[in-house]
Amino acid sequence: MDTNTFSQQMKRLDDRFKGGKKTPDSTIRLYYDVLVNIPGYAFAEVVKRIIISERNYPTPEDLLQGWRIYQIEHAEKMISEVPETDCEYCNGFGGLDVTKDGYYKFLVRCGECDNWERTIPNKRIPRWTVKQIEDAGYWIHKPAPPKKRDIQRGAIKDMIEDAFENISDEDIPF
Ligand SMILES: [Zn+2]
Numbered sequence: 001m002d003t004n005t006f007s008q009q010m011k012r013l014d015d016r017f018k019g020g021k022k023t024p025d026s027t028i029r030l031y032y033d034v035l036v037n038i039p040g041y042a043f044a045e046v047v048k049r050i051i052i053s054e055r056n057y058p059t060p061e062d063l064l065q066g067w068r069i070y071q072i073e074h075a076e077k078m079i080s081e082v083p084e085t086d087c088e089y090c091n092g093f094g095g096l097d098v099t100k101d102g103y104y105k106f107l108v109r110c111g112e113c114d115n116w117e118r119t120i121p122n123k124r125i126p127r128w129t130v131k132q133i134e135d136a137g138y139w140i141h142k143p144a145p146p147k148k149r150d151i152q153r154g155a156i157k158d159m160i161e162d163a164f165e166n167i168s169d170e171d172i173p174f
Contacts, residue, residue, distance in 0.1 A: 005040035006032050009047045017057040034060040038067045039117050046070055071121060087113035089130055089140070094119035097141035098133050105141045108133070 007028065014023055035043065046066035050058050058066075084092045087110060094115030099105035109116035111129030133140060 001036065001038055001040035001043055003032065005043065006035070009040075009043055012047055012051060013057060016051045031060050031063070035063055035067075037123055038063075039121075042067060042070050042074070075121070084115060084118065085113055087115060089113070090115060095125075096128070096133070098128065098138040099141045100138050102141070 010023060010028055010031065014020055038046070043063075046063060049066060050062065054062070086092065087094075089112045090096050090110035092113075092115050094110050094113070094117070095107050096110050097105045098108055107120075107125060109120050109125050109127035111127050111132060116127065128136075130140070
């Protein structure tokens with residue numbers, strides 16, 4: 001999420017829990033470092049829920065926890081709500097199969113676009129740019145399917161589950 005979106009949402013928290021007294025910029029930056037990977041549209045929902053249900057100003061962990069709950073509840077919805085953008089590397093799919101030997105391959109989130117927010121919204125799956133893939137001695141196994149809309153949601157879920165099964169720390173060269 002960008003810093004503007006983040007500041008707007010933090011202001012809502014200030015209004016709710018601190019009577020509008022502004023949280024110091026240094027604190028905002030600390031929160032932002034922890035929460036930067038939450039998409040803006042999701043963070044707004046997380047903040048809204050905290051405003052409705054909590055009594056105290058949230059810690060970064062409270063907000064992360066809200067994001068985890070959001071992901072579980074919105075797994076299906078997220079696939080359709082985030083607009084697809086063009087990407088020449090993943091063709092809008094948001095994921096790339098990478099390999100070193102052409103045989104053993106695994107899924108990473110595409111580091112060249114934000115389509116993964118729609119299709120693979122799980123940050124445990126590494127996100128690599130093409131340069132990172134090449135620098136690590138990997139290559140993209142095959143072009144992603146030509147049209148994302150041909151991919152059934154079930155297939156995306158299967159791919160994510162496969163990725164979890166196959167992934168290990170040795171797979172991540174960074
Ligand atoms: Zn991409």
